[in-house]
Amino acid sequence: MSKSITIVMPDDMHLHLRHSDMLDFVLRDTVKQFARAIIMPNLSVPIINTKLAVAYRDSILNSLGKIRGDLRCFEPLMTLYLTDTTTTDEILMAKESGVVFAVKLYPNSATTNSHAGVVDLFKNxxxxxxxxxxxxxxxxxxxxxxxxxxxxxxRESVYIDKVIIPLREKFPELKIVIEHVSTKEGVDYVYSSPEYTAATITPQHMLYNRNIIFSGGLRPHYYCLPILKSELHREYLVKAATSGDKRFFLGTDSAPHDVKSKENNCGCAGCYSSYNAISLYMKIFEDVGCISNLEKFASFHGADFYNLPRNKQTLTIYRNENIVPDKISFKNLNIVPLAYGETLQWSI
Ligand SMILES: [Zn+2]
Structure with missing residues (x-):
């Protein structure tokens, strides 16, 4: 049994960094494991243009400046939040900036801070x-x-039929990432489609099925969107992620909320996995005997899809039994990490 493995430094292709103290908090966990991350634009004031993306990137770099030593070499890859009024000039400006790498489509009111999301994609x-x-x-x-x-x-399988399939017909070479794919239907769509389609997969959708939300009581820290699905879907996602298929890559969708916003009579959606993302993915890959495919999923496929150079740095993961804490605190924030209370076999 190997005691450690070393892989090319991974990228997190779907991350919520938030702002202010939460940004400082999440970034510290992120930079230990990831060289780059695709930064989601759904702040309370959404990042709808290049000017805001550049300002947000500056605040991330500022936060990064407070972290010591070589961990500072992290690169945030910014995204724009698509709205019904986004212009082509704005997209061209984003491309020109060299710091914006993608555009995020939130259907209006589908998830956290999506009130400015798109109402009518094809019309607008x-x-x-x-x-x-x-x-x-x-x-x-x-x-x-x-x-x-x-x-x-x-809601995901209906979206594939109603939006993704017609979208692909109209724009056959548009690069599409189905974020946090959570169903067999979503994975099957990716399998059936040409080289321009990919999907990110979160740790929570591969570790748990929906029973965990209700096991012994209501467990709000397993509530995320897309919501966890049944065992059949979970197994299907694990198979896709661990197969070595280049269309699937790592995106944690790590989405922290303070414990007060989760344990609430209308609690927020989102799981915080930046704390130990690579250990969680290691568990998933090890359980099905596919550790040798982790590097492709975590470090190669995402960079290749985005046409980015693969990272030069490496990350060593050690066999080291550890218990995930029930809560992590930073300044006034208290966050419950994914897999709280569970024993993991690997750490970085
Ligand atoms: Zn997300």
Whole structure:
């Protein structure tokens, strides 16, 4: 049994860094494991243009400056929040900036801070989609319908039928990432599609099925969107992620909320996994005997899809039994990390 493995430094292709103290907190966990991350733009004031993206990047770099030593070489890859009024000029400016790498599509009111999200994609965003296709900038999709008449467990599969399939017909070479894919239908769509489609997969959707939300009581720290699905879907996701297929790559969707906003009569969606993301992914890959494919999933496939150079640095992961704490505190914040109370076999 090997005591350690060394892989090329991973990238987190879907991360919520937030701002202020939360940003300082999340960044410290992130830089230990990741050389780069795709930074989600759904702040309370969404990052809808290049000017805001540059300012947000500056605040991330400022926060990074407070971290010591060689951990500072982390690179934030910024994204723009697509709205019904985003212009093609804005997209071209984003590309020109050299710091914006993708555009995020939130269907209106589908998840946290998506109130400014797109109401009618085909009517209002066709020119922007055409530009994205032409300049090869990926469109990152929160692939769930926000129609509350649709059952919460079906919102991803309905979105694939209603939006992704027609979108692909209209824009055959548009680079699309189905973010945090959570269903067999989502994975099957990726399998069936050409080289321009990929998907990120979170640790929570591969570690747990929906039973955990209700095991022995209501457990708000397992509530995320897309919501956890049944065992069949979980197994299907693990198979896709660990297969070595280049269309699947690491995106934690780590989305911290203070414990007060989670344990609440209307608690926020999101799991915090930046604390120990690589240890969690190691567990998933080890459980199915596919550790040799972890590096492709965590360090190569994402960079390749985004046309970024692969990282030069490496990360060593050690076999080291450890118990995930029930809570982590920073200044006035208290966060419950994913897998709290569980014993993991690996650490960095
Ligand atoms: Zn997210």
């Amino acid at each position: 965003c066709s020119k922007v989609l055409d530009t994205l296709q032409r300049i090869k900038m990926p469109l990152l999709i929160h692939a769930e319908v926000s129609d509350h008449r649709v059952d919460i467990f079906d």
